[in-house]
Amino acid sequence: MWIWQAFTGLLLLVLLALHMIFNHFVVEGGLRTYRDVVAYLSHPLVFAWEIALLIVVTAHALMGVRAILLDLGIRPATDRWLKRGLTLLALGIIGYGMWLSWLIRSRGL
Amino acid sequence: MAYHVVVIGAGSTGAATAHDLALRGFRVTVVERGEVASGTSGRNHCLLHSGGRYAMKDPESARECIAENMILRRIMPDALELNDGLFVALDEGDLSFKERFLAACEECGIPAREIPVRQALALEPHLNPGIRAAVQVPDGVFEPLRFCLSFLATARRNGATVLTYTEVVDMVFQGRTVAGVRVRDRRTGQQRTIGADVVINAAGPWAGRIAAMAGVDVPVVPTAGVMISVGRRWNRMVINRLNLPGDGDIIVPQRRTAIIGTTSWKVEDPDFIPIPEDHVRLLLASAERFIPGYTQGGIRGVFAVARPLVGRRGVAADGRELSRTFECFDHAADGVEGFVTITGGKMTTARAMAEKVVDVVCAKLGLSIPCRTHEVPLLPYRAFYELT
Amino acid sequence: MPTWQLRLLRGRPGNPPRLQTYRVELPAEAYLIDAVEKIWAEQDRDLLFRHACHHASCGACGVRVNGRERLMCITPLREFAPDRPIVVEPLRHFPWLGDLLVDVSPMMRRMMAVGFAVIRRDELTADRPLPEGVEKATRFEDCIECGLCLSACPVMAADEAYLGPATLAAIERMLAEPRGADRGRLLALADDPHGVWRCHSAMECTAVCPSNVDPAAAIGRLRRYLLAEKLRRWLGGG
């Protein structure tokens, strides 16, 4: 678990840095308007980048949540359910994110 | 058979006695008012004597030491650092003892061997380069708490009960016979009586107090000594002064420290011993003569504890004159049955002390069970905690 | 002679503990263990505390002093101001037996499971010739099994099954200087959800260690051994 947390964390350094810079710091006014977002996401590389970020950040965040919950003294049996629950939650989040990105992207194609 | 014996004190003597008793098939209960080794046994110099230190003046003690040294090497190897010791002559006065020392060691059966000064300095580069002679002996170093825990762990494995934080408050008599002890559990404050066929007083410098509860007298002279541990291990071997035992004449290396000791003065109350400042100064000045720069690296700890020396009538002095050998008192001689005191001695001779007192107990009970503690390896000290 | 104020945690399991103030007169050259022993000798015979060697070799007298894990025997009183109370509490993450006393047996059982050998080669003087008849220079391991690192570790607070810094460091020492230990068994012991991966690198173990063990670094090295092992197995296909 530790190694995956570290690995996704290091990936995030790159994924998130570029996400922040491209979405906020090189944009006039700091935030994209609706039209800008649609145009931005229609670039296939950007789309792939954001999807990768979505997956990695969700994994990193939920592994972190589990680590904290484990430190509240969760029993192994509870942990099994916790793992299943968090996996489902992760799939839900990633599904939602993909659906949303695809929807926005399709409006620009 | 299954006679029940209560041992008072879980220092080295009590621990070894419990082990010996358990091995000979007795039912054993050890009562100790504090932690294991929280008295004299914990706080000593950690020196596994070769006997060299007493060879010239106290040959009886020296013989006991070398015999026990060799036994302990076999039965508790993981509580010992075995790197030998050096007796070094710092001046002409020391040098004049050399032949006498070598002869005395030979007399006592201690394998002592003079080595060239150059070789001694190569082995111990921090040693004062001005030393005049060096003699190598099989000294060693032990870890005091683990020393006691090993005996107790093995005793426990053989059925003994060890009650720590349990203080003896009185003796229980049946007529003129001690039939048990009244103890107070310091954790709960509750008192109870533990019956016993024999009670062994192994309370070290507190043996006099315990004996007083039984209305008898033991000539224990609590004789304190100061030791100073520093932040660096300067020597690999134990460094002794080649002379008669005196103040501040031995530096014992252990783990990452070196310990200079000791001094000697009689104390009334061994519960708390204030450390005389002049003793600290004396020890540090003395250490400087063996290992120049001894305190570079800082002083880590200063401590004092009382030895349970056995007084001899007519011998007063400061305690250096008292023998380091041990003695067993069967208080039947004082008119009290069922009560035996074992005291004096060194930690190195704890096993022999146990053998002697259990022999006395066996004789009292009309049993003849041979002692086996010299050949039975002890459990590792951690086993003590496995059985709680 | 200055008078020191000590606030010792007093109480027995079953009742909420409280801090009790004691005043004790001792020279500034004395150590905290002397103060506590003097309080026991002269003021409070019911005080429970562990101690033995008084020179940081036995590891018995670990407590928390003003919140920080220390060995009482090497904590000099001159570190403190006489007019400020010194708060002394028992170690955390061990079963509490009363006052300053805790039960160290859970840690000892883990050390026993590792089979941590206590005697090591003496590297301090290894470059010098050995005396005749002495085969190898030895000394005791650095780890004195005092439990300070367990008390300081935030993961220990959370997970009572966590092996703990001392035990993980012991595993690493056994691997670094093999003394008859089974490498595979030791690695398997460390490679556990409650083992080496549980550490969050709070580094408090190394910060409180009174005996140069550096468990945090040992845990890091253990992880490297394990990762290398896994990589080898993955590449080697078995």
Add this chain to the structure above:
Amino acid sequence: MTTEPRWKRARGWMDLRGRREGGLAFLLMRLTGIGLVIYLFLHLYVLRLLAQGPEAWDAFIATAKSPLFLMLDGILILGLLYHAFNGVRVTLLGLGIGVPLQARLFWGVMVLTLLLTGVAVYAIFALTG
């Protein structure tokens, strides 16, 4: 093993008494981690406005440019940068790299975090005018 309830025992990691840089770094890592997870959920929830079309999103953008919102962004970036830099520190330390330097590394992380947060906050206010 202890008589204390689990949750009470688990409070131990929040107890900073007697702790040093490493313990503080660990606690901050936890707290920023929790904050970032909450933010992640909020962020994804807010992004649903994109699905509702230009009006909804652009109205949000307008409020997001209020000074209060931008202040919150500053705090977010502070936490994010700390979590990121200390994450690198912890990864190295966890592999046994730079252990003797851990306290200094922590202060390095703090300086870097504050410095970059300053730059970012400046940029935010400069960009939004």
